[in-house]
Amino acid sequence: MARPLISPSILSADFARLGEEVRAIDEAGADWIHVDVMDGHFVPNLTIGPAVVKALRPHTAKPLDVHLMIAPVDPFLTAFADAGADIITFHPEAGPHAHRTVQAIKALGKQAGVSLNPATPAKMLDYLIDEIDLVLVMSVNPGFGGQSFIASQLKKIEAVRKMIDKTGRDIRLQVDGGIDVGTATQAIEAGADVLVAGTATFRGGPQRYAENIAALRGGH
Numbered sequence: 001m002a003r004p005l006i007s008p009s010i011l012s013a014d015f016a017r018l019g020e021e022v023r024a025i026d027e028a029g030a031d032w033i034h035v036d037v038m039d040g041h042f043v044p045n046l047t048i049g050p051a052v053v054k055a056l057r058p059h060t061a062k063p064l065d066v067h068l069m070i071a072p073v074d075p076f077l078t079a080f081a082d083a084g085a086d087i088i089t090f091h092p093e094a095g096p097h098a099h100r101t102v103q104a105i106k107a108l109g110k111q112a113g114v115s116l117n118p119a120t121p122a123k124m125l126d127y128l129i130d131e132i133d134l135v136l137v138m139s140v141n142p143g144f145g146g147q148s149f150i151a152s153q154l155k156k157i158e159a160v161r162k163m164i165d166k167t168g169r170d171i172r173l174q175v176d177g178g179i180d181v182g183t184a185t186q187a188i189e190a191g192a193d194v195l196v197a198g199t200a201t202f203r204g205g206p207q208r209y210a211e212n213i214a215a216l217r218g219g220h
């Protein structure tokens with residue numbers, strides 16, 4: 001099994017010191033930096049926008065993994081691309097034309113991700129999988145950090161893993177929500193290769209980030 005990538009969610013960082021926090025998780029071994037963008041409409045919480053992504057860009061050379069929980073999504077793609085996002089992931093429920101959104105992200109020269117909410121079936125990917133770079137399986141209902149992992153999503157991770165392998169393409173399978181050392185192992189065994197973790201990365205403060213990230217990777 002390949003070494004899983006760890007993408008800490010900065011939602012659990014100290015927002016008053018966000019640049020330092022991003023540098024700290026970079027140095028602690030994060031592979032990507034996961035940025036949760038929420039609009040108070042598609043999900044019941046408000047977080048950050050393109051200005052913050054732009055401000056963080058000089059603090060790390062690692063890929064900025066931008067998770068858009070906003071509707072509509074299309075009007076904001078250029079702003080996040082210009083701000084320095086490397087991977088742009090959206091939810092297909094955020095607009096009527098998911099395929100067009102994928103095309104728009106690719107046209108901006110960015111990697112495109114599609115995120116499935118806990119109630120959204122893997123089938124949603126049927127006519128998108130050949131175009132995308134990443135599938136994000138949500139293992140909580142999006143909106144907040146610190147929620148419990150929804151175990152039924154393991155079956156979906158297995159199903160998506162099969163779909164990805166069938167394409168023969170290099171598509172990342174990311175899982176997000178309630179990831180700790182135990183659920184990380186379950187998600188990896190089900191076929192995930194990128195783990196998003198907010199609470200489990202940032203707990204204990206900066207002196208713990210490296211050991212927290214290493215623990216999430218487990219023996220893999």
Ligand code: DX5
Nearest residue numbers: 009142143145146178198199
């Ligand atoms: C939830 C976000 C997640 C969240 C994960 O809507 O998409 O990225 O920050 O937080 P934890 O790891 O605390 O569940």
Ligand code: ZN
Nearest residue numbers: 036067176196
């Ligand atoms: Zn997220």
